[in-house]
Amino acid sequence: MSPNFIGLSLWFFFCGVLTLVHSKTDSxxxxxxxxxxxxxxxxxKLKDWESDGGDPCGDGWKGIECSKSSVTEINLSGLGLTGSLGYQLSNLASVTYFDVSNNKLSGDIPYQLPPNVKHLDLSNNGFTGTVPYSVSLMKSLKDLDLSHNQLNGQITDMFSSLSNLDLLDLSFNKLSGSLPQSFESLSSLSTLYLQNNQLNGQINVLGKLKLDELIEGNSWSSGQPPPGMTSSGNIKSTHMSKGGLSGAMIAAIIMGVLVVVATFLAILSRKRSSFSSSLYDEQDNQSGRKSFNYFGSNRYSTELGIDKDKGFKDHDIKALQSSGPIGLKPSLSYRMKSFRNNEPVNNAASPRKVSFEITPYALSELQTATSNFAMSRLLGEGSIGRVYKAKRPDGKVIVVKKISSAFFQDGQDEKFSDIISSLSKIYHPNIVELAGHCSEQKHNMLVYEYFRNGSIHEYLHLSDEFSRPLTWNTRVKIALGTARAVEYLHETCSLFHRSIKSSNILLDMELNPRLTECGLAIFYQDATGNLGGGWCAPECTNGAAYTFKSDVYSFGVVMLELLTGRMPYDSTKPKAEQYLVQWALSQLHDIDALESMVDPALRGLYPPKSISRFADIVALCVQTEPEFRPPMSEVVQSLHRLVRRPSMSNRGVDDFDY
Incomplete structure (x- = not known):
């Protein structure tokens, strides 16, 4: 073999190796x-993109720019894209430019975003919810454009660390409330757009900012204004002088503010007299939550198809083992309101369309969809019955819960109709809704939406921690959402759940929790507690002993799983550690012991103060005596305060308390 041939071969070999090295994208x-x-x-439209694997950098995926093996830019503006952005954007650690503006994206802005992004543009879409708190982690952020969406609720106080932010555009949304105090920390901010929202309150937080351009159109009360306010009290588009204001301008500003205050108070007085007839009964409390009155006034009750005088039928309530009113599901035009932190918003003018209705299925349809209930389609089996994955002719994947015939002995099939009627009235954004049903030939089945991400149990105990991570922020979000679902069942529907465990908490595409098995407590009422599973309260030796506080205990066990990454019962552990609650309870108030209990999959990336406060809530929930456990409303408030409270810790990637 000639030296020239060997040399040429080696050259091609090394070229190939270099190509692989430079084109293989980070996993x-x-x-x-x-x-x-x-x-x-x-x-x-996303040419070359794949749903599994691929090489974005090497194959030149549309809109993707890379540096070596890392994705650095994503520009998908104006492509008419629909859907949402997924739940793993926080993995894109090298992305500094992210633009998906001018599309048709919907749902909440993802809780996790590229952490080191400098330019973030999500404008001109249909995003709902509010500004995600994860924005507070983006210390490199220079431009943030969330304009022309459907964002609502109050802007969270989370801007203290964004000293590099130069442009902030929140215009043309439905944001309300006052400006967050941390706005005054935006020392680099030169451009701020807030027009076309429903913001109010004082504006003194803008007084010290050196803004070059500010476009405004909201109603404000008193307070030291920023430069450029007009005599009407609204801020107009202006390029501001750095040299300050003249005495005449200051006098005009003060007079303008006084006029606005007087006008605002007069309008508020008129609105108060008419507000009692509104469907939404909002009250600010310690946690910032809002109460939602499904019944409202006679005018709205008629719209929703509710006969306020007649109320509910007795069998509707009895079918769900309920001793109080059941939360009524609004009509289609009201059902999918925009939610801030999973709460209804007082804005009846912009409903979101519901994606599915409760559909009656024929037995033959479900037999075909499940391949005649084949074992290959079996997702799981519990004390109520088996759960199957099914595929409809239109390609939509659904879940079929086939309830054991043992619950319908002695010709009690009519009981199933009552259950369907009652289940159809349960509605909450953190609860899996009933999508369909079937009752034929002694087969009684419930149909639900399929969540491809599975359950918390799968994420924590069965999955690859690298491909399916749960950050500390996400775990707190899951706990809060689940707590709200249980609170709704207890306080709005007067229902026990009886089976709160991590396998019954599913996760949507943005990792929002969705509690399943709701309204099925009637099937558990004669069963003994599953103490061997580790998630059932100690008093539940029989169905009659079950109370709302038993649900609180089970929820506390789920929180422990989120904290430790351990299962409620694990026979592979040493005997003293097999039952999670027994092992953890004595250590929850010991800071040193607590650090060693935290799930190793978090790799230390959490604020210690947040962990400690989270553990305090757990300790209250899993107390042995039911009367010492808090009601779920207090658990929600505690978790809500945990999310909103700034942290003094600098440990790990989080510098706030959740």
């Missing part, structure tokens, strides 16, 4: 883009 980036592609409904 975390690939996974994040795979999830994003699926969440965007796998559009054909």
């Amino acid at each position: 975390k980036d690939v996974t994040a883009l795979n999830v994003m592609f699926t969440s965007l409904n796998s559009p054909k």
Whole structure:
């Protein structure tokens, strides 16, 4: 073999190796883009994108720019994309430019976003919810444009660390309340757009900012204004002088503010007299939550198809083992309101369309969809019955829960109709809704939406921690959402759940929790507690002993799983550690012991103060005596305060309390 041939071969070999080295995209980036592609409904416009694997950097995926093996820019503006952005954007650690503006994206802005992004543009879409708190982690952020969406609720106080932010555009949304105090920390901010919202309150937080341009159009009360306010009290588009204001201008500003205050108070007085007839009964409390009155006035009750005088039928309530009023599901035009932190918003003018209705299925349809209930389609089996994955002719994947015939002995099939009627009235954004049903030939089945992300149990105990991570922020979000679902069952529907455990908490595409098995407590009422599973309260030796506080205990066990990554009962552990509550309870108030209990999968990336406060809530929930456990409303408030409270810790990637 000639030396020239050997040399040429080696040259080709090394060229190939170098090509592989420079084109192979980081696996975390690939996974994040795979999830994003699926969440965007796998559009054909995204040439070369894949839902599983691929090489974005080497194959030149549309809109993707890379540096070596890392994705650095994502620009998908104006492509008519639909769906959402997925739940793994936080894996894109090298992305500094992220633009998905001018599309048709919907749902809440993802809780997790690229952490080191400098330019973030989500404008001109249909995003709902509020500004995600994870924005507070983006210390490199320079431009943030969330304009022309459907964002609502109050802007969270989370801007203290964004000293590099130069442009902030929140205009043309439905944001309300006062400006957050941390706005005054935006020392680099030169451009601020807030027009076309419902903001109010004082504006003194803008007084010290050196803004070059500010476009405004809201109603404000008194307070030291920023430069450029007009005599009407509204801020107009202006390029401001750095040299300050003249005495005449200051006098005009003060007079303008006084006029606005007087006008605002007069309008508020008129509105108070008419507000009692509104469907939404909002009250600010310690946690900032809002109460939601489904019954409202006679005018709205008629719209919702509710006969306020007649109320509910007795069998509706009895079918769900309920001793009080059941939360009524609004009509289709009201059902999918925009939610801030999973709460209804007082804005009846902009409903979101519901994606599915309760559908009666024929037995033959479900037999075909499940391949005649084949074992290959079996997702799980519990004390109520078996659960199957099914596929409809239109391609939609659903879940079929086939309830054991043992519950319908002696010709009691009519009981199932009562259950369906009652289940149809349960509605909450953190609860899996009933989508369909079937009752034929002694087969009684419930149909639900399929959640491809599975349950918390799968994430914590069965999955690859690299491909399916749960950050500390996400765990707190899951706990809060689940707590709200249980609070709704207890206080709005007067229902026990009886089976709160991590396998019954599913996760949607943005990792929002969705509690399942709701309204099925009637099937558990004669059963003994599953103490061997580790999630059932100690008093539940029989069904009659079950109370709302028993649900609180089970929820506390779920929180412990989120904290430790351990299962409620694990026979592979040493005997003293097999039952999670027994092992953890004595250590929850010991800071040193608590640190050693935290799930190793978090790799130390959490604020210690947040962990400690989270553990305090757990300790209250899992107390042995039911009367010492807090009601779920207090648990929700505690978790809500935990989310909102700034942290003094600098440990790990989080510098706030959740």
